[in-house]
Amino acid sequence: xxxxxxxxxxxxxxxxxxxxxxxxxxxxxxxxxxxxxxxxxxxxxxxxxxxxxxxxxxxxxxxxxxxxxxxxxxxxxxxxxxxxxxxxxxxxxxxxxxxxxxxxxxxxxxxxxxxxxxxxxxxxxxxxxxxxxxxxxxxxxxxxxxxxxxxxxxxxxxxxxxxxxxxxxxxxxxxxx
Numbered sequence: 001x002x003x004x005x006x007x008x009x010x011x012x013x014x015x016x017x018x019x020x021x022x023x024x025x026x027x028x029x030x031x032x033x034x035x036x037x038x039x040x041x042x043x044x045x046x047x048x049x050x051x052x053x054x055x056x057x058x059x060x061x062x063x064x065x066x067x068x069x070x071x072x073x074x075x076x077x078x079x080x081x082x083x084x085x086x087x088x089x090x091x092x093x094x095x096x097x098x099x100x101x102x103x104x105x106x107x108x109x110x111x112x113x114x115x116x117x118x119x120x121x122x123x124x125x126x127x128x129x130x131x132x133x134x135x136x137x138x139x140x141x142x143x144x145x146x147x148x149x150x151x152x153x154x155x156x157x158x159x160x161x162x163x164x165x166x167x168x169x170x171x172x173x174x175x176x177x
Contacts (some may be wrong), residue, residue, distance in 0.1 A: 004067075004069060011059060022068060029134035030048035034076050043087070045173070070150070097131075118168070126152070131150065
């Protein structure tokens with residue numbers, strides 16, 4: 001598996017298709033980051049998609065390509081906050097208006113309570129632990145790949161994952177089993 005910085009280099013050299021590998025690798029973490037702010041599946045997907053578009057447009061300005069994942073998650077969070085602000089400014093529509101119930105239905109989509117509690121707990125982890133958890137468990141990257149992408153020793157990433165799991169067990173009180 002290629003590290004993020006190698007893929008970023010390919011994209012910057014004109015291989016637009018290489019960006020798909022970055023999307024595939026980080027889409028779940030970007031969605032989860034946005035979901036923690038918005039608490040809505042569809043809105044989180046929209047915010048994550050917007051984050052990828054912005055990341056693609058601004059990729060040439062990324063100073064540390066090996067930290068693409070961290071950079072993307074910050075963009076995803078910022079986009080989710082913007083989306084939340086836009087939603088707050090939207091006038092509330094009465095459910096009695098024609099078609100209003102159809103518009104409201106997607107916003108009611110929810111994750112199972114266990115998954116919601118777990119994502120909330122992950123969102124409360126310190127940033128260095130949140131990033132390794134997202135890359136390892138949500139993006140499915142092996143520990144060695146996470147370490148290489150973040151420029152950290154494998155032992156450091158392993159210890160951060162262990163501490164994160166312990167914190168999550170305490171915060172979720174049995175959700176993790």
